[in-house]
Amino acid sequence: MNEVLESLSESIGESHLVQLPLIGLPNAGKSTIFNLLTGGFRKVSNYSGITVEAARGELLTNNQENVTQYELIDLPGIYNLTPTSYDEGVTVSTLLELGPKYSFEKAIILLDWHRITPSLGMALGVLKRIGKKAIIIINKDDDQEVTLEDRSRLQRALGVPVLTISALNTDLKTLDHFIRLEHPVVEENSIAPLPITPLSASYLPSSLNGHKSLNIIPGSRGEEAVANEIDSNLKEARRILGGLQTSNHQRSILSDKIDKIVLHPLLGGIIFFAIFYLIFNAIYSWAGPIMELTEQVVLMTGQWVGDFLPNGLFKSLIVDALFGGVGGVLIFLPQIMILFFLLSLLEQSGYISRAALISDKVMSYFGLGGKAFLPYMSGYACAIPGIMAARTIPNQKERLATIMTLPLITCSARLPVYILIIGTFVPSYTVFKVFNTQALSFFFLYFLGSFAALIIAKILRLSAFKGDSSSFLIDLPQYEMPSFKAAFRQSWQKGRSFLRKAGTIILALSVLIWLLSTFPRLSEEKVQGHTPQETAALQLEHSILGRMGHTIEPVIRPLGMNWKIGVGLLVSFGARELFVSAMGTLYALGEVDEESEGLRAKLMAEIDPITKKPVFDLATAWSILFFFVFSLQCTSTLAILKKETGGWRIPIITFTYMLILAYSSSFLIYHALS
Amino acid sequence: MVETLAQLKTGDQAKLLDFTKNPSLHFKLLSLGVLPGDLIKVLSCAPFGGPIVVKHGERTTFAIRKAEAKDVSIELQTPEAR
Numbered sequence: 001m002n003e004v005l006e007s008l009s010e011s012i013g014e015s016h017l018v019q020l021p022l023i024g025l026p027n028a029g030k031s032t033i034f035n036l037l038t039g040g041f042r043k044v045s046n047y048s049g050i051t052v053e054a055a056r057g058e059l060l061t062n063n064q065e066n067v068t069q070y071e072l073i074d075l076p077g078i079y080n081l082t083p084t085s086y087d088e089g090v091t092v093s094t095l096l097e098l099g100p101k102y103s104f105e106k107a108i109i110l111l112d113w114h115r116i117t118p119s120l121g122m123a124l125g126v127l128k129r130i131g132k133k134a135i136i137i138i139n140k141d142d143d144q145e146v147t148l149e150d151r152s153r154l155q156r157a158l159g160v161p162v163l164t165i166s167a168l169n170t171d172l173k174t175l176d177h178f179i180r181l182e183h184p185v186v187e188e189n190s191i192a193p194l195p196i197t198p199l200s201a202s203y204l205p206s207s208l209n210g211h212k213s214l215n216i217i218p219g220s221r222g223e224e225a226v227a228n229e230i231d232s233n234l235k236e237a238r239r240i241l242g243g244l245q246t247s248n249h250q251r252s253i254l255s256d257k258i259d260k261i262v263l264h265p266l267l268g269g270i271i272f273f274a275i276f277y278l279i280f281n282a283i284y285s286w287a288g289p290i291m292e293l294t295e296q297v298v299l300m301t302g303q304w305v306g307d308f309l310p311n312g313l314f315k316s317l318i319v320d321a322l323f324g325g326v327g328g329v330l331i332f333l334p335q336i337m338i339l340f341f342l343l344s345l346l347e348q349s350g351y352i353s354r355a356a357l358i359s360d361k362v363m364s365y366f367g368l369g370g371k372a373f374l375p376y377m378s379g380y381a382c383a384i385p386g387i388m389a390a391r392t393i394p395n396q397k398e399r400l401a402t403i404m405t406l407p408l409i410t411c412s413a414r415l416p417v418y419i420l421i422i423g424t425f426v427p428s429y430t431v432f433k434v435f436n437t438q439a440l441s442f443f444f445l446y447f448l449g450s451f452a453a454l455i456i457a458k459i460l461r462l463s464a465f466k467g468d469s470s471s472f473l474i475d476l477p478q479y480e481m482p483s484f485k486a487a488f489r490q491s492w493q494k495g496r497s498f499l500r501k502a503g504t505i506i507l508a509l510s511v512l513i514w515l516l517s518t519f520p521r522l523s524e525e526k527v528q529g530h531t532p533q534e535t536a537a538l539q540l541e542h543s544i545l546g547r548m549g550h551t552i553e554p555v556i557r558p559l560g561m562n563w564k565i566g567v568g569l570l571v572s573f574g575a576r577e578l579f580v581s582a583m584g585t586l587y588a589l590g591e592v593d594e595e596s597e598g599l600r601a602k603l604m605a606e607i608d609p610i611t612k613k614p615v616f617d618l619a620t621a622w623s624i625l626f627f628f629v630f631s632l633q634c635t636s637t638l639a640i641l642k643k644e645t646g647g648w649r650i651p652i653i654t655f656t657y658m659l660i661l662a663y664s665s666s667f668l669i670y671h672a673l674s
Numbered sequence: 675m676v677e678t679l680a681q682l683k684t685g686d687q688a689k690l691l692d693f694t695k696n697p698s699l700h701f702k703l704l705s706l707g708v709l710p711g712d713l714i715k716v717l718s719c720a721p722f723g724g725p726i727v728v729k730h731g732e733r734t735t736f737a738i739r740k741a742e743a744k745d746v747s748i749e750l751q752t753p754e755a756r
Contacts, residue, residue: 259735370725475734
């Protein structure tokens with residue numbers, strides 16, 4: 001774990017710019033301000049724990065002449081200076097300037113006007129340690145009012161400058177001017193070291209034990225000292241605020257009313273499942289027409305370009321590798337954008353913390369808690385942010401059980417494979433009047449992955465990572481109307497990075513797959529007397545990739561797969577989407593006639609030369625799907641597992657158990673269905 | 675006689691007496707702006723016997739597990755005292 005902290009401290013420290021840390025309660029609007037000031041698209045959401053890695057960005061106004069070059073650092077939210085997890089540890093060690101790499105001249109403390117009392121309590125604690133280096137920004141709603149009198153009262157009590165803004169609707173100029181204003185720095189005489197318990201100290205870099213800013217007190221004396229510290233800050237905050245009217249009562253009542261329904265013991269559960277089913281359904285049915293349109297465009301462009309090129313290897317490279325491989329992956333862009341759009345709406349609304357709470361009991365049966373919900377939830381997009389978000393889990397064993405099972409959660413890279421296989425081989429009809437079989441299959445695969453993750457987590461928590469659970473006390477933010485603009489931005493950003501991936505890694509690997517499946521060429525004599533169709537098939541089998549596929553065929557035969565699928569599986573260990581692009585290239589190569597068909601049609605039409613039956617039947621299709629549900633085919637996930645656990649042990653164990661699970665479940669489902 | 679937060683039902687109001695028994699719970703509640711002597715109201719109990727949802731003041735809503743709610747002693751407010 002120390003490695004994580006070291007790499008974090010590196011990422012915070014190295015810069016020629018003047019550091020400007022931004023701190024506040026979790027979900028206080030820090031990321032909105034960060035986006036505003038830096039123009040960066042930092043994810044905004046209504047759930048604590050979204051900022052797990054310190055994000056940094058230069059101020060947009062740095063390009064003016066003769067201005068200080070500030071770099072804003074968006075730190076994970078804290079409630080006080082007593083860290084209870086690694087992400088809070090990052091913030092505390094930065095603020096206390098623990099170690100030479102952390103230093104700053106000024107810090108912004110953001111106060112959330114909704115929760116002004118705890119915000120102010122936290123700010124008072126921080127002011128005690130960093131003195132007059134802080135400036136304060138109050139973040140409020142558009143419909144709330146902070147009177148001048150309130151503001152000057154705070155300014156007087158805190159002795160530092162205070163500005164009021166509304167994060168969603170504010171003037172960048174005013175904000176920027178306030179930040180850049182020179183404030184008289186009053187030298188602090190002596191700052192008392194921060195009392196801290198040994199447990200909290202364990203979330204700080206270990207090299208800092210005995211640092212002069214820390215006073216680690218063991219036992220109940222330490223607990224008492226920490227409690228006194230927080231208690232006195234809170235009482236002081238209440239004294240300053242005495243009689244201040246901060247609430248927007250109408251909104252608060254509405255929020256409570258929504259909670260009455262959403263957190264109802266029975267209704268709440270139904271709503272929970274309905275929301276998540278709706279998301280899967282949306283991805284499937286809404287994206288369908290858009291996807292078909294994209295596919296048509298890709299196909300037609302490919303054909304059109306192909307018509308201009310002379311027959312030969314170059315044409316094959318363009319049509320088969322570029323349009324077959326990359327184009328085959330590109331058509332999944334709409335799904336990915338819809339998924340992120342909906343997840344963003346959900347995050348912004350404040351429902352995610354309710355979902356964490358609803359799931360807490362169920363998660364606790366599996367040795368985890370509601371805190372594992374967000375990491376798992378992020379895992380549906382991608383395992384990597386999920387694994388990083390697990391830093392908010394205070395208990396080390398729970399954290400490891402969470403990150404070792406996270407790759408089982410169905411990430412968006414599996415989406416193209418699922419859609420290709422389900423869309424091609426699962427017949428679509430309506431059951432029980434409302435459910436579509438394809439959407440249900442889809443939902444089932446997501447469920448299967450999630451359920452397996454929980455079962456494995458339970459096994460881990462009963463064996464290698466046995467021990468107590470961490471406590472669960474979660475702050476429920478008020479419901480907010482989600483911003484479609486922010487959701488669209490989020491979805492576009494993810495779409496763009498998907499496109500970038502398709503344009504670089506997937507393009508390069510598609511070309512590589514094409515090379516490996518085209519060379520070495522067959523000699524002229526060997527192809528004489530064969531029809532063009534047979535020649536293409538023979539050529540493919542003769543190639544390097546064809547031989548590799550044949551080599552591993554005995555291993556995957558029991559799973560109902562042929563050598564072409566084997567090739568797809570081999571390349572998918574680099575990244576899952578490559579399965580689709582490999583299939584696209586392989587099937588495009590085998591095709592000789594110019595009548596262009598989509599990959600799906602080709603897959604359905606393929607006949608096994610030995611058995612004379614279709615290669616893909618329902619059993620093979622489900623066998624492939626099960627393999628993808630369980631196996632860890634992602635080099636980036638392995639890398640992040642190594643980084644987060646500080647060694648190769650955890651990634652190797654995770655990879656192995658998932659491979660065993662994938663192989664055996666594919667074997668079982670294939671034999672059950674055929 | 676109701677004595678801990680875990681025993682309260684939806685809609686109950688109570689005065690918090692003491693929650694120093696569990697240090698991490700103590701720190702967390704203080705950080706949320708909750709002090710002994712404050713009034714709270716139980717908004718709901720989550721599905722499947724999950725955490726209890728508590729409203730404190732007009733703004734703060736938090737959820738706490740039953741097991742941890744046992745460490746919070748309270749005094750049930752009679753309707754007259756509300």
